[in-house]
Structures are given as C-alpha cells and as structure tokens.
Amino acid sequence: MNVKPLLDKVIIKPIPVETKTPWGIIIPDNAKEKPQTGTVLAVGDGKPGEPLTVKVGDTVMYGKQGIIDIVVDDEPYIMMKESDIMAII
Numbered sequence: 001m002n003v004k005p006l007l008d009k010v011i012i013k014p015i016p017v018e019t020k021t022p023w024g025i026i027i028p029d030n031a032k033e034k035p036q037t038g039t040v041l042a043v044g045d046g047k048p049g050e051p052l053t054v055k056v057g058d059t060v061m062y063g064k065q066g067i068i069d070i071v072v073d074d075e076p077y078i079m080m081k082e083s084d085i086m087a088i089i
Contacts, residue, residue, distance in 0.1 A: 007045065010052070010079070012041065014078060046082075053088070062085045
C-alpha cells in the first residue's frame with residue numbers, strides 16, 4: 001500500500017461479515033451490519049507527544065462513528081482516528 005496516514009489516523013481492511021448463518025440461512029445485504037473488526041494496514045506517526053498504540057498487523061474492533069471509506073488500488077478500506085478504535089483483539 002502506497003498510502004501513509006497522517007498524525008493519529010489508521011487505515012484498516014475490514015474483515016468481511018458472514019453472509020450465511022450457521023444454519024444455512026442467507027442474510028440479505030440490507031440486513032447486514034458493517035463489519036466492526038479489521039486488520040490495521042497502515043498507521044500515522046501520532047500526534048506530537050502522543051505515540052500510537054496500534055501497529056500494522058493488529059486486528060482491531062471499532063465503532064461505526066468516524067469511519068471514512070476509501071479505495072486504494074481498487075480495494076475498499078476504511079480510515080479513522082486511533083481514538084475511534086475500541087480494542088485490539
């Protein structure tokens with residue numbers, strides 16, 4: 001990836017949501033929630049005096065607020081502030 005986030009921003013590849021239940025029922029697109037876990041692909045340098053906690057390769061859990069959808073090399077990713085990440089899994 002040739003994109004470097006600035007300051008406290010991170011780029012995440014969302015982990016796809018299952019399209020079927022364990023019982024084989026197909027979940028329609030309009031009933032699916034956006035993925036709330038993903039893998040960190042790139043991180044900024046942090047704000048002055050505030051280094052980032054997450055690093056490339058971490059699997060994280062994030063909320064729905066503060067997400068910016070981006071496309072790099074025809075692949076969908078999300079960008080957000082590190083403060084919008086709730087946990088490292």
